[in-house]
Ligand code: SF4
């Protein structure tokens with residue numbers, strides 16, 4: 001088979017996620033992403049099932065693989081026990097490994113996710129860390145959350161938290177030796193390499209678009225062409 | 230008749246849930262947004278029921294949000310999870326309790342994948358040993374924390390001071406339950422009641438005197454969608470899906486919503502505010518929103534814990550109209566106070582949705 005298809009079929013998510021699709025469209029009918037975006041998981045499954053390299057490459061560069069919400073609602077309903085959501089995870093991994101993700105507006109957002117969630121996990125041991133959240137980036141969260149953010153230490157103290165404290169408990173400071181172990185796991189198992197690939201491909205794309213790093217970040221985090229639904 | 234049929238199907242999905250001796254792993258999202266819920270879980274299990282729930286400061290994020298935003302590769306997430314299992318093994322436990330649905334779903338997925346690809350499990354064992362020197366046994370039992378509260382729901386009801394009943398009318402409160410996609414949609418047999426008739430929250434609601442509302446979009450996703458909320462440009466996806474659920478449940482006039490997941494109570498609560506700001510539309514009674522709770526918060530209300538110890542003040546939709554319906558007392562002046570009644574100013578008011586100051 002072709003190079004991309006071979007890589008895809010080596011991914012256990014792909015092997016678990018696609019047996020034989022009968023194009024019934026059940027996944028598309030249940031899919032929350034299909035309702036919101038111009039998105040059809042059945043078509044994606046069809047393209048990869050046909051093993052056509054050119055079409056797989058187009059898919060990896062496309063907007064469409066980034067529309068899924070990974071809710072896995074499709075998994076329950078597929079009459080053939082396929083998991084289009086898992087196929088999507090495999091496609092997104094390959095798109096990043098090949099550096100294709102920067103070809104689409106939605107794919108470019110991976111840099112924003114790497115620099116927030118990804119770096120917080122390594123730095124704090126939490127995928128979300130409250131001192132880095134800001135109301136400016138989350139105006140939808142409402143005035144109570146704004147109050148909470150402005151009084152973080154007092155609110156956590158009142159509710160029995162252990163924000164940045166020693167020992168176990170809510171939002172404790174995770175000991176450095178645990179964070180070191182996490183870093184070694186990331187280095188050994190491919191996460192550090194993926195992070196570097198995301199940075200490198202994004203830097204190249206930013207240069208191509210004539211944008212400074214910070215301008216590029218603001219653009220990918222906020223911009224929506226309005227051509228997705 | 231149909232109801233009886235459903236009950237029979239539920240029986241097929243009953244899990245043998247251990248009621249004691251758990252290694253407890255916290256949720257990143259819940260620690261950030263619903264800290265009172267994890268505090269309440271431990272208070273109920275340890276102080277109220279005398280169970281052994283062990284926790285360690287050395288566990289980390291399972292990296293699940295990184296995995297589902299596709300920045301963390303599968304092998305990395307599996308090795309991080311293997312490290313959590315190693316901490317459990319070292320502490321001498323076999324039952325693993327996850328406070329997070331994303332984690333719970335991942336644990337189920339990983340254990341299942343290792344069954345089909347044993348060579349992958351061996352590789353992860355090697356990775357973990359090399360990176361940390363640790364070794365692990367797989368848990369005998371993986372529970373979501375709500376499974377455990379479900380298991381003790383009747384004990385909570387027996388000790389309870391309050392019931393989910395409207396004290397003015399004597400009628401059961403009408404409760405919407407939201408399970409969260411990764412609880413049972415991937416591995417129906419791992420969740421109480423499966424994916425068709427999830428019973429984990431419905432069981433609590435019935436045990437505590439309420440009535441579950443069935444509505445068309447009951448099983449629809451809350452709209453988190455990982456990258457679809459976490460990147461600002463995509464948030465339309467998130468609010469559109471929540472909006473769909475509210476439009477579907479509104480005609481059934483629910484008194485409250487009980488949730489299972491870390492993200493779902495956040496979105497169902499906050500997006501009501503945002504929808505009101507955008508469209509001047511509210512879904513509760515008299516211009517308020519529909520109050521949204523975690524299962525621990527509801528358990529704590531039943532047990533008569535102080536609502537401000539549960540953390541109900543950090544919800545955007547005010548809980549007071551519901552507390553009044555049940556007859557749960559609260560001190561309005563203490564709502565936004567810090568520890569020992571410390572004065573820390575108050576939140577602002579939304580433009581349209583009514584809130585209790
Ligand atoms: S996992 Fe993706 S493809 Fe499947 S139903 Fe959810 S959004 Fe749709």
Ligand code: SF4
Nearest residue numbers: 021022024025027078
């Ligand atoms: S539900 Fe399954 S069989 Fe039907 S189109 Fe989707 S993947 Fe194919």
